[in-house]
Every structure is written in C-alpha cells, then in structure tokens.
Amino acid sequence: MNLVIIGTGMAGYTLAREVRKKDPLARITLITRDNGDSYSKPMLSNALAVGKSPEQLILSPAAKMAAQYDLQVLVQTQVTGIDRDRQQVLTDQGPVDYDQLVLAWGAEQLHLPTAGDGADQVVRVNQIHDYQLFRERLAKADRVAIIGPGLIGCEFANDLLHADKQVTVIGPDPWPLASLLPETAGRFVEQKLTAAGVQWQLGQTVARIDQAKAGFTLTLSDDQHLEVDLVLSAVGLRPNVDLASAAGLTVSRGIVVNPLGQTDDPRISALGDCAQYGERWLPYIMPIMHAARALAATLTGTPTDIVFPLMPVAVKTPAVPISLVPAPPGARWSFIEQDEGLVGRAKLDERTVGFVLLGPQTLRQSLVKELS
Template structure:
C-alpha cells in the first residue's frame, strides 16, 4: 500500500530541511527520505552575501554535514543523486536508474540563477553565487584579481556588490533599470543605497546591459549596450532566479512561473506537494526564508494528518547591506501612495499612506530597528 511507503523530499536546501525537521518533531519514527543533487550539507544561504568580506571558507559556513543530518533527522539522505522522472499514477520516482515508491512526494527543488545570453568567447566565464559549492569555487578564483563586474542590481546583486566592495574589490554593478532594487524601492530610497555603494567605490552602470564578454591575456573585456568597454577579472551574475520546475512539468503537474500549489501546498496531483523557491502560491513566488519556514511548518502538519492551510501575512524584506541596511514591507512600489520621509546622514524612515492608512514603509540605517513596529501597523 502507498501509505506504507516513506515521505520523499526532493531537495536539501532551506525548504527541504525545514520541512524534514518539522516532520520529525511531529512524527519521530515515520519513514523519511531526502534526495539531493549536491553533497547535502546544511548551511545558511543568506550568509553567502557576506562571506567575502568576512573571509569565511565554505567549511566555516557549513553547519552540519550530510552524515550529521542523517543522525539528527533519522532519515535516509541520498546525496549527489538526481531524480530523473516522476510517475504520479504509480506514486514512484526514478533516481539514478532505480525506482522508489512514496506515500507523499515533496518537491523542494529550489531555483537556479538566471544568466542572460551574452556574446563573446568568455560567456562561460560568467559565474553565479547560488550555492555553497559555487561560493567555494568563486572564492578560490577571486584570490587573484580585484576587478569585479556584478550583473544585476536587485536584492542579491546589491548585497554581493556591497560585500565585495567591503572586502576591497573594485566593483561595478550593471543593471538595465534606471536604479538599483527597482522592483522593491522607490527612487529616493534607491538613491540612498546607491550613495552608500558609491562611497565604497562601487561603480553603478545603470540603464545598461552586458552585450559581449571576451577573453584577454589578463582578464576579461566587457562591452556594454551603451558602447562602453571595460576590463574585469571576474563577472558574477545575480540577475534573478528561475524555479527548477522542469521535473514537475515533465510529470504533467500544473506549472506556470513555478509549480502551482493550493493553500495546503498540494500540486495538481493529490500526493505531490511543492515548497520553497519552486512553489507558486496565489500566483506568486516567495523566495524568502520567513515564508518558506512558515510553509514548512504548515505542510508538516498536513503530512502528519492535520490538513493545514498556509496563511502568509505581510512580511518584511531585509536588504543586508551593513553600511546602510534596509527593512521594507507593504506597498513600497505603488504609484498612488503619499510618502512621509524623515532622513539624516545616518538614517531613513519613510512611510507610505493611502487614504490616511499606512500601507508600506522603508526603514534604513539607524532607523532600521523601527521597522518591526511599523510592520504591525500596516493596513493591508
């Protein structure tokens, strides 16, 4: 019977591990299998945005090895193995050529870094920073050469650029938008963060994209759409993420931007769930730790036989740029709000109102700690 088979989690990132830990608290002896394509170590992924300036090795960022996770969670953890196919009708998956049966299957396959197409013989030299393994490789490479181009001025790109600049690198940030963090911040707040980066000698190449990357005897030659050409030693792409939903699509599950799930994180198949960066909830992707943790706690209850709906409140976004950190929540990009702004050399506190109701805020610098109080006041 299918109910006698284990729960199988595909993916060992934050989503998969949070779910496994919650399952174990509720079901200490149930059958549990986790499958991952990497070495399965537990590490704090957000710390990758600070690791260069803190001179941390990959080993220092590791919290638990795969063997330690096996012991902690009393589960079968299959590392460096890939799920090749899902057969929903049989409730089985194929892993490295062998078939495993499941009672419930959870897809926590995460997302991969998107690298836009770039002409030139050095396009393969564009690196990403989306895993501990990639950080280990990048850290070794970047021991040589200080000129770094970061593609993408969004949340991750800005944090990486800030960290590299603090670490003493010569950093340029390229983004097609007219400002950094264009999807999160209004222009006045983006400008404050831009000034912080520029004070760290970051060069902002906005309204611009990388068109060609060519190898030189020493370094790389980058040509941009505005006609400029510059030389760099390294190029890191942080231009966004793409959910790893191909496996679900091949199995016939409903996939749009990510794997479509209902309020219990169930996919279009009653025995398959999705969680984390790959899950599309109410038409949105939620690639942040707090909502993922809340989803994992709810899904563990559902798996344990207590159907639980996920309710995600308004959650803050933290921009981890220590020289001028920001917290924001609510409608920070709406065009029909009135901003009340207080700022000085060390702080920024901006409140967005609509019909005299607080609908968003931005708290930066020394005012960042006021964010949580404002979060409770939001009328959304």
C-alpha cells in the same frame, strides 16, 4: 508514512525536521543531486564581511543530518522524473517509492544570452558549490563586475568591499533595487554604496564579454569598455518547474500549490523557491519556515493552511542597512530623514501599505504594526 522530499536546501531540511518533531516513526527520505550538506544560503552574500570561508558556512554535513533526525539522505542523486501512477520518483540511481512526495528542489539562476568568448565564464552563485568556485576565482581577482543591481547583486557588491575588491555593478535599472524601492530610496542606497566604494553602470546592459590578456573586456550597451578580472551574474532566478510540468502538475511562475501546500495531485506538495502560493512567489527564508511548519502538520494528519504574516525583507548591505515591505502599484511614497537614515512610508487611500527603512532600523516593529 513513507515521505520523500526532493532537495536538501533550507526547504527540504526544514520540512524534514518539522515532520520528525510530529512523527517519530515516519520514514523520511531526502534526495539531492549535491552532497546534501546543510548550510545557510543567505550567508553566501555576506561571508566575507563576517570572515567566513565556504567550508565554515556548512552547518551540518549530510551524514550528521541523517543521524540526528533519523533520515535517509540520498546524495549525488539526480531526479529525472516522477511516475505518478506508480508513485515513484525516477532518479539516475533507480526509482524511489513514495506515499507522499514534496518537491523542494529550488530555482536556478537565470542565464542571459551574451555574445563574446568570455560569456561562458560568468559565475553565478545559488548553491554553496558555486560559491566555493567563486571564492577560488575571487582569490585571483581584483576588479569584479556584478551584472544585476538587485538584492543579491547589491549584497555581493557590499560584501566584496570587505575583501578590498574594486566592484562595478551593471544593469539596465535606473537605480539599485529598482523593483523593490522607489527612486528616493534607491538613490539613497546608490549614494551610500558609492561612498563605500561601489561603482555603477546603471541604465546599461552588457553586450559582449570577451577574454582579455588579463581577465575580461566587457562591452556595454553604450559602447563603453570595462576591464575586469571576474564577472558575477545576479540577474534573477527561475523556479525549477520542468519536471513538475512533465509530470502533468500545474505550473505558472513556480509549481502552483493550494493553501495546504499541495499541487493538484494531493500526494505531491511543493515548498521553497520552486513553489508558487496562489499568485505569490516568495524566494526567501521566512516563507519557507512558515510553510514548512504548516505542511508538516498537514502531512502528519492535521490539515493546516499556510498563512504568511507580514514579512519585511532585510537586505544585507552593512553600508546602508535596508528593511522594507514593497508597496503595491499606485501607492504614494513620502520620506523623512532620521538619524542619518531615511524612513519611507507608502500609502494607498490613507492606509500604510509599505515601508522602507534605510540606516537605523529601530522603527521597524512600529511600522510593521502600522501595516497590520
């Protein structure tokens, strides 16, 4: 088999490892536009807390991955298209033939159009290279604004406190993590992060970002001004679908795959942040691990459906550890206080359909069982 994987993120390398375990002879080529180093992306938002520099987050350089798993890794190579008739990936370094192709090319940070001459200096972190630039600029910054009070915004806010930065989180949402947490839980998180030092501008958007003598002046939707040295945007991700769509594959929010992980071309599969499993888009590590194992079996001759177990989301905010399973619309939440934390259950027709644990997490396993 001549397997080509586009992307050397968690999805690309996990799949390569799983295929290698099952087929020592497969020819496996990975293509990436970056330098191909393997790193733990989740650690980008808690590196300060654990005292790591960007360099220390690299788990294994590309050359070592290639040697260890007998891979060909084409680095600094931009994919520009897919020729399905010729079974070729088109790149800025020339075409690459495939028998089986896996799209593991991730997602991009959303860019919100914002007025002002400082708007193009907003930093977004979705790759280790972005993070290196962020840390360089952070070294000269005391006051940091984070746009986006979601999961990544809250994690970065908490992490920056470990570097003694003044942090203000801005967003239109009424409370932090509003798309994942009901109000009681969201307010609890807000309170704990406030006590740790985070400041909030909720119910607000950023209308302008202008360069100032030192740093930037942000103009908020209620006309308030905020002076900061650095602006980090964490407003969400958009799966990379354009090249798949140009190749005639079905895309919706992500690249749509069937239970085997295949697109509507059985020679092309998708995995990770760019993929959409039925109606579900799951930009997290656990789904990648489960899907990569099943896809590796399928690619090596044992068709295997991707089945996801219940996967609680853990939010890396040490000031208030959070573990949750989001509830469907219409669920009723109830809360109990426990050991200075909060336990919330979501019920629909007397059945537990979601939970949130704030603070002590000892109940997590029993609540997972309650949902099963």
